[in-house]
Amino acid sequence: MGLNVGAWILLFLSSLALLSLIKFLHKVWWVPTRIKHVFSSQGVKGPPYRFIHGNTKEIAAMKDQARSPFTNISHDNLKSSKKLQAIEASLQQDLISEHFIRKCSGTAFTIFKSSDELKSDELQKGIEDLIMETIKERGKIMAVDPDTADFLGQLVKANHETDESYHVSIQDIIDECKTFYVSGDGTTSLVLSWAVLLLSIHTEWQERARHEIGMIINETLRLYPPGIAIIRKNEREVKLGNLVIPANVILHVPVLALHHDRTIWGEDAHLFNPERFSEGISKATKNNPSAYMPFGFGHRNCVGSNFATNTAKITLAMILQRYRFTPSPNYIHSPVHLLMLVPKNGVQVMLHAL
Numbered sequence: 001m002g003l004n005v006g007a008w009i010l011l012f013l014s015s016l017a018l019l020s021l022i023k024f025l026h027k028v029w030w031v032p033t034r035i036k037h038v039f040s041s042q043g044v045k046g047p048p049y050r051f052i053h054g055n056t057k058e059i060a061a062m063k064d065q066a067r068s069p070f071t072n073i074s075h076d077n078l079k080s081s082k083k084l085q086a087i088e089a090s091l092q093q094d095l096i097s098e099h100f101i102r103k104c105s106g107t108a109f110t111i112f113k114s115s116d117e118l119k120s121d122e123l124q125k126g127i128e129d130l131i132m133e134t135i136k137e138r139g140k141i142m143a144v145d146p147d148t149a150d151f152l153g154q155l156v157k158a159n160h161e162t163d164e165s166y167h168v169s170i171q172d173i174i175d176e177c178k179t180f181y182v183s184g185d186g187t188t189s190l191v192l193s194w195a196v197l198l199l200s201i202h203t204e205w206q207e208r209a210r211h212e213i214g215m216i217i218n219e220t221l222r223l224y225p226p227g228i229a230i231i232r233k234n235e236r237e238v239k240l241g242n243l244v245i246p247a248n249v250i251l252h253v254p255v256l257a258l259h260h261d262r263t264i265w266g267e268d269a270h271l272f273n274p275e276r277f278s279e280g281i282s283k284a285t286k287n288n289p290s291a292y293m294p295f296g297f298g299h300r301n302c303v304g305s306n307f308a309t310n311t312a313k314i315t316l317a318m319i320l321q322r323y324r325f326t327p328s329p330n331y332i333h334s335p336v337h338l339l340m341l342v343p344k345n346g347v348q349v350m351l352h353a354l
């Protein structure tokens with residue numbers, strides 16, 4: 001009897017082991033072999049399947065290879081040695097507008113003063129007192145930190161100058177402050193006000209400015225899409241064009257490869273050319289609009305695409321307003337796939353204030 005129970009347990013355990021083995025073989029041998037067969041019978045060939053590993057080793061090796069830095073900056077994902085073509089962002093001109101005018105006022109000699117003139121004097125004094133306060137504040141800061149090197153700081157320093165030819169009086173500083181306030185503050189907001197008025201009338205120019213920065217963002221997302229592939233898994237067997245895809249296949253839609261495909265974008269596919277988007281996505285893709293999918297495609301596409309592009313447009317516009325920039329000599333071009341398409345060594349640029 002005891003022996004019988006032992007035999008049963010043994011039988012149970014061995015069938016469990018056999019079942020596990022079958023399940024294991026089904027997963028690592030039968031399923032991949034069948035998928036490979038289904039695809040190869042439809043003319044879709046791939047590298048041979050390796051037991052357990054599949055193609056993970058090849059994939060890892062290819063990724064390692066792709067991780068080596070580029071010698072030259074090239075937007076070609078095929079690593080060809082085409083040179084970087086820089087374009088002048090014409091938008092820069094559109095967005096930047098700074099203008100200073102100087103205002104001169106004469107002095108008049110008067111004996112009697114009208115009430116208007118008295119009021120004017122009072123206001124004049126109020127303004128000068130305000131400026132005086134700012135100058136005194138600055139003097140206190142300078143006493144602690146003498147290297148406060150902005151314009152007001154320089155003037156205050158010159159006020160302490162004993163050499164007569166370098167000396168600037170307090171009245172001079174006040175006048176200088178008034179000039180800059182009148183010249184700088186009003187004008188800049190005025191040009192913006194008038195530009196807003198003009199663009200509100202000529203809406204086609206609003207469209208143009210938005211369109212151009214949109215073209216730049218779109219071209220950036222074409223060359224360097226943060227999501228380099230869209231991944232889908234089909235739960236049931238599906239027909240995709242002429243292909244029959246067996247169930248449970250993980251499909252990679254190679255966004256990066258599509259974005260660099262010369263048959264879609266033309267011979268300049270690897271060049272930065274925002275102009276290609278000037279007449280819309282269809283024109284740029286030779287009527288293959290779905291070949292451009294930085295935000296995915298279909299029901300599960302990115303919910304944040306509008307928010308993301310608007311944020312990028314505003315931020316880029318703000319940078320362009322303040323700076324001109326060129327690549328730093330330290331920059332090493334090495335875009336790599338680390339979950340997203342990232343610059344492995346960062347992006348170092350030299351900012352030149354405008």
Ligand code: HEM
Pocket residue numbers: 225226227230231293294295296297298299300301302303304305307308309
């Ligand atoms: C330039 C910036 C962005 C890029 C390139 C991007 C790209 C993508 C891509 C490729 C997908 C997959 C789409 C698909 O499978 O078809 C996706 C999904 C998604 N994104 Fe974005 N995204 C960006 C910014 C954002 C932002 C700012 C948000 C949120 C405010 C966001 C929220 C989402 C969500 C929630 C999904 C999943 C949608 C779903 O599965 O239904 N994304 N994104």
Ligand SMILES: *[C@@H]1O[C@H](CO)[C@@H](O)[C@H](O)[C@H]1NC(C)=O
Pocket residue numbers: 071072080081082
């Ligand atoms: C990099 O650029 C330099 C000068 O433009 C060129 O001489 C060199 O051949 C390029 N190297 C590669 C690997 O493309």
Ligand SMILES: *[C@@H]1O[C@H](CO)[C@@H](O)[C@H](O)[C@H]1NC(C)=O
Pocket residue numbers: 210211212214215218277278280281294295
């Ligand atoms: C940029 O691409 C989006 C699709 O991602 C499109 O809706 C938009 O019209 C494009 N803008 C320009 C200026 O090409």
